[in-house]
Amino acid sequence: MAPKETDYLELAHQRAIEKKTHVSFPQLKYPSLRDGGFRDPVQWLQGKALDDGAEGLWRVHDRLYDLEHFIQRHPGGSEWLELTKGTDVTEAFECHHIDTIAESMLEKFYVRDAKSPRNSPFTFKEDGFFRTLKREVREELKKVPKDTEKFSDMITDGLLITLLVTSATTCWSNNYWAVMASYFVASLSLAYVVIASHNYIHRKDNWRMYLFNFSLWSYRDFRVSHALSHHLYPNTLMDLEISAFDPMISWLPRRDRPFYANFSVLIEVITFPFIYFLNFLKRSTSVFLRKDFFKKHYRWHDAVGFLLPLWMYLVTGASFYDVFITWLWIISTASFIFFMIGSNAAHHHPKIFKDGDQVSDPNPDWGIHELEAVMDRREINTNYFRVLTNFGHHALHHLFPTLDHAVLEYLYPVFLNNCEKFRANFRVTTILDLIIGQIKMTLKTEPTLLNK
Numbered sequence: 001m002a003p004k005e006t007d008y009l010e011l012a013h014q015r016a017i018e019k020k021t022h023v024s025f026p027q028l029k030y031p032s033l034r035d036g037g038f039r040d041p042v043q044w045l046q047g048k049a050l051d052d053g054a055e056g057l058w059r060v061h062d063r064l065y066d067l068e069h070f071i072q073r074h075p076g077g078s079e080w081l082e083l084t085k086g087t088d089v090t091e092a093f094e095c096h097h098i099d100t101i102a103e104s105m106l107e108k109f110y111v112r113d114a115k116s117p118r119n120s121p122f123t124f125k126e127d128g129f130f131r132t133l134k135r136e137v138r139e140e141l142k143k144v145p146k147d148t149e150k151f152s153d154m155i156t157d158g159l160l161i162t163l164l165v166t167s168a169t170t171c172w173s174n175n176y177w178a179v180m181a182s183y184f185v186a187s188l189s190l191a192y193v194v195i196a197s198h199n200y201i202h203r204k205d206n207w208r209m210y211l212f213n214f215s216l217w218s219y220r221d222f223r224v225s226h227a228l229s230h231h232l233y234p235n236t237l238m239d240l241e242i243s244a245f246d247p248m249i250s251w252l253p254r255r256d257r258p259f260y261a262n263f264s265v266l267i268e269v270i271t272f273p274f275i276y277f278l279n280f281l282k283r284s285t286s287v288f289l290r291k292d293f294f295k296k297h298y299r300w301h302d303a304v305g306f307l308l309p310l311w312m313y314l315v316t317g318a319s320f321y322d323v324f325i326t327w328l329w330i331i332s333t334a335s336f337i338f339f340m341i342g343s344n345a346a347h348h349h350p351k352i353f354k355d356g357d358q359v360s361d362p363n364p365d366w367g368i369h370e371l372e373a374v375m376d377r378r379e380i381n382t383n384y385f386r387v388l389t390n391f392g393h394h395a396l397h398h399l400f401p402t403l404d405h406a407v408l409e410y411l412y413p414v415f416l417n418n419c420e421k422f423r424a425n426f427r428v429t430t431i432l433d434l435i436i437g438q439i440k441m442t443l444k445t446e447p448t449l450l451n452k
Helices: 005-018 041-051 068-073 078-084 090-096 101-109 129-143 150-172 176-201 207-215 219-230 259-289 293-297 300-316 320-343 366-372 384-389 394-399 405-422 431-441
Strands: 058-060 063-065 110-113
Touching (some): 041 219, 058 090, 068 078, 078 090, 078 219, 090 129, 090 366, 101 110, 129 366, 129 405, 150 176, 150 207, 150 300, 150 320, 150 384, 150 405, 176 219, 176 320, 176 384, 300 320, 366 394, 384 405, 394 405
Antiparallel strands (some): 058 063, 063 110
């Protein structure tokens, strides 16, 4: 029997203060290394390895597998397995592999059963929502037109060309209005290129995923913080896209939040232009503060972020100083646009689940939880350019992240049918409602109760 409202509120408050367990899922211990330190992908993976009971192997459900000799042969790219060694990859395995080939291959690498329960509340029952939907999606994908994904490629490539042309024009032109117009379009194009590249980061290795690094950020880091953390455990304590901002920007309902958390919206406006730079500085600082960080975590593509100012310098003949200042303006404006879109895209609203909220099932179907943690935007989903550049089709993307965004719209009939069948909470609202909801969440101190 669920606790009475007043009892649950006090219980939730106590759990939040003690930090021994999750608040909504108290059967789970508080995530190791969640607070303090760099709060970055490296730290998140280290903490997850401490909690997952994978014993240095790869855990899927309650079985351990040794995939060491399969890393270089992994169809999605070696990086996915390199990053996740020593952790529980159940959620990633389930949603990244729609066909049955991976499941049948996995048994070749079985070592032994895990000794401890999974450090995740989510289930994948054969007759549950997600696995039922996945079986039907598997069949539906056979009907999708062959060249559907090319639409995404054309938009992404067009945005890249627009970025290159307008960034150069900003340095080359002597006309004030031409410079300002080019600067704005270049900034918007950079933000859109980074968002569009997110469509490719979830998938097997490809050249367009490197476009993300134009932001000075690392797509490799983003694969952890976004694809492996946020996507798989949205709005829980294991969501790095929540903990990385906390407590400066607090989206969890907590009474004991610091006073400055009440000014989170103002903090967003001030800090969002600099987050691209801050991510770059965090990685750069780690080289000196963490042993072997450069060797383990830096790759050639970390230099991609400097190709844009190099292009601007070589093409326009402008001085290094002028190029550098112009590039700083473009990338800081793009950072602001990216995070304004991202923070208001789908996950922050009083009606969306956050750790602390009362739940009816302590072990929910993973797909059911994904829908509790997301809302879609009507104005975005009706136009594919907006879908690709504004994190559209968000619910379906969370459920099947390795599918191109252009494919997702073909899945709505079976998706909506299963939502009705399993009473899954798929919601569509407006951009304005999510913006207002995000602001409300930065001020929300009490969890949502079941009957609210």
